[in-house]
Amino acid sequence: MTASYLPTLSSAPRSFLCPQRTSSLSSATGRRNPVFHPVKPAADCCSTKNPASAWTSARHERWEGDLAVEGQLPAWLKGTYLRNGPGVWEVGSTAMEHLFDGYATLVRVSFRDGRATGAHRQVDSDAYTSAKSHGRAIHREFAHCPTNNPNNNNNLLDRVIDLVGLVTGTSLTVNPNTAVARLSDGRVVCLSETTKSTTLIDPETLGTIGKFTYTDGLSGKSRLLQLLPLQSAHPVVTETEFMTVLPDLNSLVTRRRPGYLVVRMEAGSNERKVVGRVECRGGPTMPGWVHSFAVTENFVVVPEMALRYSAASLVNNSERASFYALDWIPESGSYLHVMCKRTGNTVASVEVPPFVVIHFINAYEEKRHDGQPTAVVVDGCDHNGDPAILDALTLHSLRSLRGKDVLPDARVARFRIPLDGSPYGELESALDPEEHGRAMDMCSINPAYHGKKYRYAYACGARRPCNFPNTIAKIDLVDKTAKSWHENGVVPSEPFFVARPGASDEDDGVVICTVNSDGGGSYTLVLDAEKFQEIARVRFPHSLPCGFHAFWIPDKM
Ligand SMILES: CC1=C(/C=C/C(C)=C\C=C\C(C)=C\C=C\C=C(C)\C=C\C=O)C(C)(C)CCC1
Numbered sequence: 001m002t003a004s005y006l007p008t009l010s011s012a013p014r015s016f017l018c019p020q021r022t023s024s025l026s027s028a029t030g031r032r033n034p035v036f037h038p039v040k041p042a043a044d045c046c047s048t049k050n051p052a053s054a055w056t057s058a059r060h061e062r063w064e065g066d067l068a069v070e071g072q073l074p075a076w077l078k079g080t081y082l083r084n085g086p087g088v089w090e091v092g093s094t095a096m097e098h099l100f101d102g103y104a105t106l107v108r109v110s111f112r113d114g115r116a117t118g119a120h121r122q123v124d125s126d127a128y129t130s131a132k133s134h135g136r137a138i139h140r141e142f143a144h145c146p147t148n149n150p151n152n153n154n155n156l157l158d159r160v161i162d163l164v165g166l167v168t169g170t171s172l173t174v175n176p177n178t179a180v181a182r183l184s185d186g187r188v189v190c191l192s193e194t195t196k197s198t199t200l201i202d203p204e205t206l207g208t209i210g211k212f213t214y215t216d217g218l219s220g221k222s223r224l225l226q227l228l229p230l231q232s233a234h235p236v237v238t239e240t241e242f243m244t245v246l247p248d249l250n251s252l253v254t255r256r257r258p259g260y261l262v263v264r265m266e267a268g269s270n271e272r273k274v275v276g277r278v279e280c281r282g283g284p285t286m287p288g289w290v291h292s293f294a295v296t297e298n299f300v301v302v303p304e305m306a307l308r309y310s311a312a313s314l315v316n317n318s319e320r321a322s323f324y325a326l327d328w329i330p331e332s333g334s335y336l337h338v339m340c341k342r343t344g345n346t347v348a349s350v351e352v353p354p355f356v357v358i359h360f361i362n363a364y365e366e367k368r369h370d371g372q373p374t375a376v377v378v379d380g381c382d383h384n385g386d387p388a389i390l391d392a393l394t395l396h397s398l399r400s401l402r403g404k405d406v407l408p409d410a411r412v413a414r415f416r417i418p419l420d421g422s423p424y425g426e427l428e429s430a431l432d433p434e435e436h437g438r439a440m441d442m443c444s445i446n447p448a449y450h451g452k453k454y455r456y457a458y459a460c461g462a463r464r465p466c467n468f469p470n471t472i473a474k475i476d477l478v479d480k481t482a483k484s485w486h487e488n489g490v491v492p493s494e495p496f497f498v499a500r501p502g503a504s505d506e507d508d509g510v511v512i513c514t515v516n517s518d519g520g521g522s523y524t525l526v527l528d529a530e531k532f533q534e535i536a537r538v539r540f541p542h543s544l545p546c547g548f549h550a551f552w553i554p555d556k557m
């Protein structure tokens with residue numbers, strides 16, 4: 001590998017790693033100076049030798065500057081890679097306990113002319129700013145329940161106060177720490193699982209512009225007893241629309257069966273319109289957790305997992321369910337529902353073996369010779385139908401069990417849903433899970449193949465022993481094989497596929513992934529997607545927390 005370093009400030013990291021001595025630097029290259037804002041001074045703030053850096057809170061509110069490039073970035077790679085994820089787990093007297101609880105940290109790497117600039121910055125959500133001003137977290141996160149919450153008593157008034165909190169969304173998190181997406185009108189949003197957390201950001205400065213407010217009243221703002229404060233964290237965004245799934249919690253207060261609303265929002269609009277409602281088959285009262293879902297050309301596939309929202313935990317903001325805000329109720333059944341995008345009708349609803357899929361990979365239709373769809377095939381990262389993965393992602397496990405083989409097994413699950421009225425769907429492993437070390441999550445595909453028959457998926461896999469996925473895997477769903485990238489002790493985030501402009505092969509492009517290295521330190525890796533070999537890495541001057549999901553914004557031609 002040829003290495004070429006940009007002669008920038010970032011190649012002299014010791015001079016600006018410490019936040020106490022950052023302000024007077026000037027760039028020899030004439031480029032913009034790095035900007036450095038400490039979260040709080042830390043005793044080891046100049047050290048990058050922290051093997052648990054992936055799970056260590058970001059030390060600086062924000063930083064931006066030039067990045068050192070090792071290797072050769074493709075000349076065609078022009079645009080901005082954005083990554084979101086939890087990055088601050090300690091504020092004042094609060095120390096969060098779960099990976100999903102951390103306050104949103106954005107990372108940006110912009111590639112132009114073989115060079116790279118980078119930034120990271122905390123999202124100024126109400127959850128984060130209020131935690132800083134109160135000296136403790138005051139919102140309910142996935143696992144974190146505000147401690148000295150006065151609503152601990154079970155009297156009727158407290159229950160009513162909690163319910164009002166749920167309807168108005170004031171107690172649940174507004175921390176958009178999961179995904180980032182550019183809408184087709186150019187607005188860039190960070191998202192998580194509460195509708196109120198959706199936040200507009202500036203993709204260049206990573207500054208928080210403000211809340212993305214839906215104007216439809218669906219989330220309970222204008223209509224009392226509209227219990228729709230939750231959403232899938234992964235909307236499907238196309239050139240014309242934004243589509244998502246809202247678990248319908250109205251069954252908490254009505255006799256209606258629980259269900260899901262599929263909603264769509266046109267480009268440029270803030271108004272979601274209901275496409276249709278899917279009724280849950282299981283229950284009794286709560287829909288299954290829907291972090292993501294899948295779409296095909298004509299259909300939306302809504303999962304109903306036996307891992308269900310916990311009414312008690314959502315309504316009483318200091319109560320924990322068996323899995324944090326979720327209950328595992330295998331006897332309630334596991335289902336997949338298929339809704340027609342055009343009519344909003346549910347055209348298939350099948351029972352399937354238990355699955356725990358946080359992230360669906362893709363879906364496509366099988367068609368008859370006359371083009372009529374006969375079945376829907378859906379692929380997801382399945383934790384072998386076991387919610388134990390949620391416990392494996394506590395910060396204690398991640399920080400203390402490094403090198404221990406405690407990561408639960410996972411696979412690429414392939415579901416087949418017949419469209420002939422059959423009551424059952426099929427479920428099998430798409431390839432031998434040993435191919436990818438029995439770990440599988442944080443997936444992406446070539447976006448041109450969304451909803452279509454496809455061959456390749458990119459995801460995090462494992463080289464065992466490990467307590468977190470530690471490889472980047474390219475899954476070939478036709479040959480049923482996997483290629484892997486791995487280095488000792490690494491913690492990768494979602495590998496994100498970016499197609500070469502003008503490409504015709506599905507894997508003609510690069511895979512971009514930000515990685516925490518063994519002894520601390522972070523870099524963004526660029527792999528040739530076809531060969532699945534490293535072509536460049538772009539180093540940050542200090543370590544960043546491991547994040548979740550990425551997005552690519554190409555430069556305007
Ligand atoms: C889940 C619910 C809530 C909040 C969720 C939040 C804030 C974030 C969820 C993030 C997820 C699910 C990330 C998944 C990552 C998976 C990884 C890294 C897997 C690795 C495996 O090997 C609420 C809104 C608090 C309440 C409802 C439920």
Ligand SMILES: [Fe+2]
Pocket residue numbers: 178179233234291292359548549
């Ligand atoms: Fe996700």
